Amino acid sequence: MEIVHYPHPILARELKPVRKIDQSLRDTVREMFDLMYQAEGVGLAANQVGLPIQLFVMNPTADPDQPEEEQVFMNPIITRRFGEMRVVNEGCLSFPGLRIDVSRPEGVEFRAINLKGEVVRNKWKGLRARIVQHESDHLFGTSFFQRADISGNVSANTALEAMRETYRQALKEGTAVTEEMVDKLLAQQA
Numbered sequence: 376m377e378i379v380h381y382p383h384p385i386l387a388r389e390l391k392p393v394r395k396i397d398q399s400l401r402d403t404v405r406e407m408f409d410l411m412y413q414a415e416g417v418g419l420a421a422n423q424v425g426l427p428i429q430l431f432v433m434n435p436t437a438d439p440d441q442p443e444e445e446q447v448f449m450n451p452i453i454t455r456r457f458g459e460m461r462v463v464n465e466g467c468l469s470f471p472g473l474r475i476d477v478s479r480p481e482g483v484e485f486r487a488i489n490l491k492g493e494v495v496r497n498k499w500k501g502l503r504a505r506i507v508q509h510e511s512d513h514l515f516g517t518s519f520f521q522r523a524d525i526s527g528n529v530s531a532n533t534a535l536e537a538m539r540e541t542y543r544q545a546l547k548e549g550t551a552v553t554e555e556m557v558d559k560l561l562a563q564q565a
């Protein structure tokens with residue numbers, strides 16, 4: 376398992392709901408946390424490791440020594456956004472080195488399934504709400520830069536174009552994951 380980078384096509388897809396919680400899924404979650412900590416992230420969505428399922432992990436401390444802060448959410452639905460719009464400089468593990476100011480509501484109410492298969496409901500503000508919005512977006516094919524107006528942001532556009540060029544090269548060399556491969560992966564998950 377490894378973190379995939381923009382513009383890997385799975386990052387632009389709506390993923391499939393999780394239907395079964397088993398040991399293999401729990402192992403996947405553990406591996407995702409490990410990758411997230413290595414990359415010093417606070418959240419990681421399943422498509423960021425090439426998996427077609429609606430699942431994300433988070434730990435707002437980014438600290439593996441605080442496992443009590445770990446959360447796993449499947450099939451999340453944000454039921455309400457509330458509070459002021461806040462601008463936060465966000466990063467994303469699928470966009471190494473890129474930081475963009477993104478405006479989002481400061482609070483969310485959402486429900487999801489946890490790793491025990493229970494329905495959980497949370498109402499959060501601040502960093503946790505920020506992570507839930509960023510990661511839930513991933514599960515429906517939206518990346519953070521699409522939540523911002525970057526038309527005048529030369530450095531962001533340059534960085535994105537460099538990532539697209541890297542992908543085009545990999546396509547030519549036959550080492551990239553293609554749209555068709557992702558179609559197949561999603562069809563298998565249904």
Ligand code: ZN
Pocket residue numbers: 466467468469509513519
């Ligand atoms: Zn992200």
